[in-house]
Amino acid sequence: MNSWTMYWRFVLISIRAQMQYRTSFLLSAFAQLAATGIEIAGIWALFARFGSLDNWSLAEVCLFYGVVNVTFSLADALSTGFDVFGPRFVRTGNFDRLLLRPRNTVLQLLGHELALRRVGRLIQGVVVFTWACMELQLEWSPGDIGLLLFAVGGGIGLFFGLIVCQATLSFWTVESLEIMNTMTYGGVQTAQYPMDIYQPWFRKFFTYIIPLACVSYFPIVNILHISDPLGSPAWLQSISPAAGIIFLFFSLALFQFGVRHYTSTGN
Amino acid sequence: MSKTTNIFELLRAYFAVISARYRTLLQYRAAAFAGFVTQLFWGAIRIMIFAAFYAVTSDEQPMSFTMVVSYVWLGQALLGILPWNIDTEIAEMIRSGSVSYELARPLDLYNFWFCRTIALRTATTTLRCVPMFIVAVLLLPALGLDGWAMQLPPTWTALLLFLVSIFCAVMLASALTMLMHVALIWTLSGEGLNRIMPSLVTVLSGNIVPLPLFPDWLQPFLNFQPFRGLVDVPFRIYVGDISVAAAFPDILQQVFWIVVIVLLGRWLLTRSMATMVVQGG
Numbered sequence: 001m002n003s004w005t006m007y008w009r010f011v012l013i014s015i016r017a018q019m020q021y022r023t024s025f026l027l028s029a030f031a032q033l034a035a036t037g038i039e040i041a042g043i044w045a046l047f048a049r050f051g052s053l054d055n056w057s058l059a060e061v062c063l064f065y066g067v068v069n070v071t072f073s074l075a076d077a078l079s080t081g082f083d084v085f086g087p088r089f090v091r092t093g094n095f096d097r098l099l100l101r102p103r104n105t106v107l108q109l110l111g112h113e114l115a116l117r118r119v120g121r122l123i124q125g126v127v128v129f130t131w132a133c134m135e136l137q138l139e140w141s142p143g144d145i146g147l148l149l150f151a152v153g154g155g156i157g158l159f160f161g162l163i164v165c166q167a168t169l170s171f172w173t174v175e176s177l178e179i180m181n182t183m184t185y186g187g188v189q190t191a192q193y194p195m196d197i198y199q200p201w202f203r204k205f206f207t208y209i210i211p212l213a214c215v216s217y218f219p220i221v222n223i224l225h226i227s228d229p230l231g232s233p234a235w236l237q238s239i240s241p242a243a244g245i246i247f248l249f250f251s252l253a254l255f256q257f258g259v260r261h262y263t264s265t266g267n
Numbered sequence: 268m269s270k271t272t273n274i275f276e277l278l279r280a281y282f283a284v285i286s287a288r289y290r291t292l293l294q295y296r297a298a299a300f301a302g303f304v305t306q307l308f309w310g311a312i313r314i315m316i317f318a319a320f321y322a323v324t325s326d327e328q329p330m331s332f333t334m335v336v337s338y339v340w341l342g343q344a345l346l347g348i349l350p351w352n353i354d355t356e357i358a359e360m361i362r363s364g365s366v367s368y369e370l371a372r373p374l375d376l377y378n379f380w381f382c383r384t385i386a387l388r389t390a391t392t393t394l395r396c397v398p399m400f401i402v403a404v405l406l407l408p409a410l411g412l413d414g415w416a417m418q419l420p421p422t423w424t425a426l427l428l429f430l431v432s433i434f435c436a437v438m439l440a441s442a443l444t445m446l447m448h449v450a451l452i453w454t455l456s457g458e459g460l461n462r463i464m465p466s467l468v469t470v471l472s473g474n475i476v477p478l479p480l481f482p483d484w485l486q487p488f489l490n491f492q493p494f495r496g497l498v499d500v501p502f503r504i505y506v507g508d509i510s511v512a513a514a515f516p517d518i519l520q521q522v523f524w525i526v527v528i529v530l531l532g533r534w535l536l537t538r539s540m541a542t543m544v545v546q547g548g
Contacts, residue, residue, distance in 0.1 A: 031462030038466045042475040048482045049328070050320045179301045182308040189312055197319035202311070 003107050010111025018116050025117060032120025039192065040065065040128055056194050059135035060224065066129025067148070068191040068216050071155030072184070073121035078156070079163040081112030086170030096264050105259060106252065109167075136224070144223050147238055151219035154241025158215050159184060161244070161251035168251070171258040183210055191216040196229045203230075211243035280374060281382045288386030299394040306395065307402065310343040314415055329479035333418060334506040338477055340417040341502050344399035347392035348436060349474065349497055350443040351465035353451070354380075354387050361451050376540070377533050380448060384441040421507040428514045432501035435521040439496045442528040443468075449532055452539045473499035479508070493524035 018025050043065065047058040076083070089095040089109075098108050138144075166180035187210065195203050195217040206212040221228045222237035232240075314336055321332040330338070357380060360366040369376060403417035420426040443464070450460040469475050471494035478489045478499045489495060500517045503509040509517060 027462060031466075034463060034466045035469075038470050038475065041470055045476050045481045046316075046320055049480045050324050052323060053319055054323055179304055182305050186305075186308055186312065189309070193316055193319075198312075198315050202315065 003104065006103070007107060007111050010108075011114045014111070014114045015116065018113075028117035029120040029123075032117060033124050034120075036069065036121045037124045039189075040124070043192070053193070054197060055229070056197075059132045061193060062128050062132035063136065063224070064194060064216060064220055065192045066125050066127075066132055067151065067220060068155065068188055069121055069125030070129060071152050071215070072159050072188045073118045073125060074152070075156045075159035075163070076121070077115045077118035078110065079160050080115045081109035082160075082163045082167040084112075085109065085167035086173070090170050090262075093264050095262065099259075099262075106255070138223070143238075147219050147222060147241075150238075150241045151215055154219075154244030155215035156244070157246075157248035158211060158244035159187070161248040162187070162210070164248070164251040164255050168255045168258040171262050187212050194221075211240075211247055214240035214243035277374075281378060284374075284379060284382040285386050288383050289390045292386060292390035293394065296394065299391055302391070303395050303398050306343040306346060306399065310339055310403075311415075313339045313343075318414075330477055330503075330506075330508055334508055335477060336415060337417045337506045338502050340399065340403035341505060342474055342498065344396035344403070345392060345433070346474075347395060348388045348433075348440050349468050349472065350388070350440045350447065351468055352387075353444060353447050353461065354383055357383065357448050358451055361448075366452075370540070377445070377536050381441055381445055381529075384444045384448070385437065388437055388440050388444065418506070420505050422511070424511050425504060425507055425514075428511060428518070429501055429505040432504050432514070432518050432521065435518060435525060436497050436501050438525045439493070439521060439528065442525055442532060443493075443497075445532045446528065446535070449535045449539060452536075468494055468497065471495065472497040473502070477503075479503075493528065496521035496524050 040062075043061060044058070047053070047061075052058075053061060085095075089098065095105075098105050101108065162180065162183050166184075169180070187206070190198070190202075190206055191212055195206070195213045198206075203213065207214065218228070218232055218237040218240040221232070222234060228237070317332065317335050317339065321328070321335070360369060369379070372379065400417070404419070407413070407416040420429060447461045447464055471489070471492055473495060474497075478495060479486075481489055489499075500509070500514075500521055504514050504517070
């Protein structure tokens with residue numbers, strides 16, 4: 001059986017397993033919808049009070065908000081195996097069992113679970129995105145749609161890569177680290193607003209070290225057909241999402257390095 | 268045994284529960300450090316967003332930017348008192364059925380768990396808030412970031428009232444957490460209320476955006492609901508947005524909601540105990 005057939009089989013099993021507890025799934029998804037939808041209430045309240053944010057309108061901010069939430073929800077759903085890697089695999093010694101199987105460990109972790117409950121964040125992201133598009137009356141050229149998909153793909157790569165880094169750290173710390181939340185959840189929080197409102201040091205960190213701006217801010221500015229207040233050229237905006245995919249490959253290499261240095265906790 | 272010593276003994280027992288639980292929870296120091304760094308980062312993002320909004324407005328706002336900065340840091344320092352998680356050991360007891368041992372103890376179950384909950388709400392918070400105050404009040408001005416620094420309360424009276432109000436906030440948060448514990452007995456899995464509570468708390472307490480910044484037509488509702496006693500009342504007393512004179516009715520409102528929610532929790536607990544089925548054997 002080739003790897004992809006096997007991955008799809010893992011996914012189907014995972015979906016069927018989650019559907020055994022349908023009420024639990026629905027409640028979790030709804031709770032996530034409520035919890036993440038709260039953020040938009042905060043943004044709405046601030047715009048109602050202040051009118052605008054520099055030169056940005058509520059609809060434009062909602063476009064940033066929608067894209068990063070859709071992106072993160074997909075990355076989050078796909079990467080559950082890496083997300084629970086520290087407590088579920090390293091601390092318990094269960095990772096040994098994965099290593100013994102004649103299959104790629106990354107593939108096995110990918111297939112650990114496809115977390116359907118993340119659909120809550122996905123739905124609210126799609127709703128906010130749709131509202132923003134209608135409000136802004138964007139005209140979508142094929143190039144714009146292509147760039148949007150590229151940005152979402154790059155964003156999935158970036159967030160997935162961050163969660164893989166978190167898993168890699170647990171080879172040394174055994175537990176998962178809350179500190180990585182600043183990059184994942186903090187990244188989502190950051191990218192919900194246009195990057196130019198932040199301090200330069202903060203913006204540089206989220207452009208050059210963690211290429212968050214490359215998968216959200218730059219491509220969206222391009223789709224909005226406005227000139228970037230930060231002065232990035234259009235060609236750079238349309239290739240920048242590649243940084244997210246490069247980040248993922250770098251993270252996976254780091255993970256393989258971790259695997260080679262893995263010492264089992266026993267049990 | 269006379270009645271007075273009896274009450275004294277009981278109080279001592281409850282205090283022992285709080286103290287033992289508190290010291291157990293203090294053990295997680297590495298987690299507290301990670302949490303501190305996370306919250307510092309989070310505070311910085313929040314302040315930059317508020318700064319961007321305040322930078323373009325020329326209108327008079329209900330709260331000044333300086334007040335909002337202190338409000339944000341206070342929120343990061345005292346995040347742990349908000350009722351958005353539960354005592355995992357109580358949850359496990361309910362799930363496994365060993366909650367029946369709890370019933371055998373010579374203590375009122377509600378009070379006993381309430382004491383554990385107070386420890387849960389305060390232990391990690393005390394670890395996290397001290398470094399946060401040091402950084403926000405002392406270190407930021409030293410680094411030349413005066414605009415980002417947390418100010419001290421305007422008067423000593425305001426500080427005193429803040430301490431009273433934050434004590435009420437801890438009681439209110441514990442009472443709300445107890446509602447979540449009781450909901451667990453009813454549903455075992457703790458879905459429902461326990462999943463919705465964090466969202467309600469985040470918005471309605473004023474944690475995500477200070478309540479005065481919400482639209483004016485929402486203010487009558489926001490000023491009445493119980494969750495404002497968790498953040499809005501103590502924090503605005505601290506920054507001086509609620510004057511000393513106006514603080515008394517607001518603290519009374521906190522007390523009112525504590526009484527209501529404790530009574531509700533007690534009533535629900537008694538009702539659920541009457542029909543409880545213990546899992547396993």
